[in-house]
Amino acid sequence: MKQEFQVYTLVELCQLFTKSGRSNVYVMLTRLIHLVLILPVSIATIERAFSVMKHVKTALRNKMEDDLLGDCMMLFIERDFVKDIDIYSIIDEFNILKSRRAQLK
Numbered sequence: 001m002k003q004e005f006q007v008y009t010l011v012e013l014c015q016l017f018t019k020s021g022r023s024n025v026y027v028m029l030t031r032l033i034h035l036v037l038i039l040p041v042s043i044a045t046i047e048r049a050f051s052v053m054k055h056v057k058t059a060l061r062n063k064m065e066d067d068l069l070g071d072c073m074m075l076f077i078e079r080d081f082v083k084d085i086d087i088y089s090i091i092d093e094f095n096i097l098k099s100r101r102a103q104l105k
Contacts, residue, residue, distance in 0.1 A: 010033050010036060010037055011037065013033060014030065014033045014034065014037065017029075017030055017033075018030075048077070049073065049077065052073050052076050052077050053069070053073055055076070
């Protein structure tokens with residue numbers, strides 16, 4: 001008896017291939033389905049990064065080097081994690097590293 005499958009989405013097709021073991025037979029098709037499924041996430045991440053870069057570069061009037069730009073972008077993108085960091089503890093750690101002519105506080 002021939003077994004028929006009803007699949008309505010790519011996610012269901014990928015799950016069916018994996019459960020039935022056909023992902024080993026149709027390797028390229030399985031890879032293609034995986035790539036199609038993660039493509040929107042990848043594009044959204046890239047678009048978000050460029051949006052942040054536009055915001056950061058405009059705010060600082062394009063006067064920064066690539067390293068500083070990358071650091072600022074990372075802080076802006078991960079701002080939910082960064083908001084709990086105590087700024088004064090960072091200043092204290094920075095002061096300990098090397099004596100300075102001017103105090104940062």
